[in-house]
Amino acid sequence: MTGFAPVRGVDAGGAGGFAQAGMRVASHDVDTTHGPILYLEGVSVSFDGFKALDDLSLTIDDGELRCIIGPNGAGKTTMMDVITGKTRPDAGTAFFGQAIDLTKLTEAEIAHAGIGRKFQKPTVFEQHSVFENLELAMKADKRVRTVLNARLCSTDLDRIAETLALIQLRDQAGRPAGLLSHGQKQWLEIGMLLMQEPRLLLLDEPVAGMTDDESMRTAELCQSLAGRHSVVVVEHDMDFIARIARKVTVLHEGSVLAEGPMDAVQADPRVIEVYLGR
Numbered sequence: 001m002t003g004f005a006p007v008r009g010v011d012a013g014g015a016g017g018f019a020q021a022g023m024r025v026a027s028h029d030v031d032t033t034h035g036p037i038l039y040l041e042g043v044s045v046s047f048d049g050f051k052a053l054d055d056l057s058l059t060i061d062d063g064e065l066r067c068i069i070g071p072n073g074a075g076k077t078t079m080m081d082v083i084t085g086k087t088r089p090d091a092g093t094a095f096f097g098q099a100i101d102l103t104k105l106t107e108a109e110i111a112h113a114g115i116g117r118k119f120q121k122p123t124v125f126e127q128h129s130v131f132e133n134l135e136l137a138m139k140a141d142k143r144v145r146t147v148l149n150a151r152l153c154s155t156d157l158d159r160i161a162e163t164l165a166l167i168q169l170r171d172q173a174g175r176p177a178g179l180l181s182h183g184q185k186q187w188l189e190i191g192m193l194l195m196q197e198p199r200l201l202l203l204d205e206p207v208a209g210m211t212d213d214e215s216m217r218t219a220e221l222c223q224s225l226a227g228r229h230s231v232v233v234v235e236h237d238m239d240f241i242a243r244i245a246r247k248v249t250v251l252h253e254g255s256v257l258a259e260g261p262m263d264a265v266q267a268d269p270r271v272i273e274v275y276l277g278r
């Protein structure tokens with residue numbers, strides 16, 4: 001997932017200035033001294049002339065928990081694709097902190113710079129234990145040192161224990177991940193992302209297919225992640241959104257239709273029209 005690929009001609013770096021070409025951007029390079037961790041400005045993406053994103057501007061503050069809602073086809077997943085480098089915008093800018101231009105980095109470089117993305121389908125190593133899954137996720141970011149010295153140090157063990165507690169899988173640590181419920185697998189995958197210490201976490205429909213109880217616990221998890229990480233949650237489940245929402249952004253036809261506290265957004269006639277009208 002993360003490689004040694006050099007940063008190609010990018011002005012990446014933080015308070016210490018610009019990183020030189022050939023240096024990898026690490027998450028401590030993300031400069032948020034001026035507040036936001038993510039800036040999208042005037043982003044447009046077209047597919048065969050159809051504008052999936054249309055002059056989209058959006059700012060996420062450091063440590064914020066932001067919910068993004070919007071009808072099917074509004075551009076939510078495409079927005080995440082732009083942030084993670086999977087799709088290049090035709091126009092506009094996307095910055096991670098003050099100085100990291102996401103449009104110039106590869107997907108692997110963006111992951112290494114500190115943006116973790118959770119896709120809808122859980123992708124855990126089924127035959128490995130929950131503990132081993134977290135261990136593998138941590139090592140994926142350590143490379144040479146752990147290859148040479150495979151033993152876990154006490155700091156590593158502490159981090160795994162802390163993550164197990166956070167994702168509420170402490171009592172499942174020794175079980176093969178394949179035996180977990182769908183919801184537990186989703187939490188494990190979030191835990192695996194956390195082992196890479198991302199600054200920004202993108203969660204695309206995290207409660208899809210979950211039971212009510214699992215969905216409730218996922219809400220708790222999202223809330224405990226905020227502050228330590230910046231979290232962007234895309235979700236259709238309004239009960240879930242209402243439970244965790246602070247600031248909500250409504251996307252429609254590739255740009256921001258409304259933004260604000262959940263009750264204000266829900267009462268906005270334009271939002272009601274988009275969801276209920278037509």
Ligand code: ADP
Binds near residue numbers: 047051052071074077
């Ligand atoms: P959302 O996640 O909000 O449901 P998407 O970002 O997946 O919306 O899609 C936005 C629009 O862009 C949709 O109309 C979709 O059909 C279109 N779209 C997304 N990806 C592609 C693609 N790779 N090729 C063509 N059209 C696409």
Ligand code: MG
Binds near residue numbers: 078
């Ligand atoms: Mg989507």
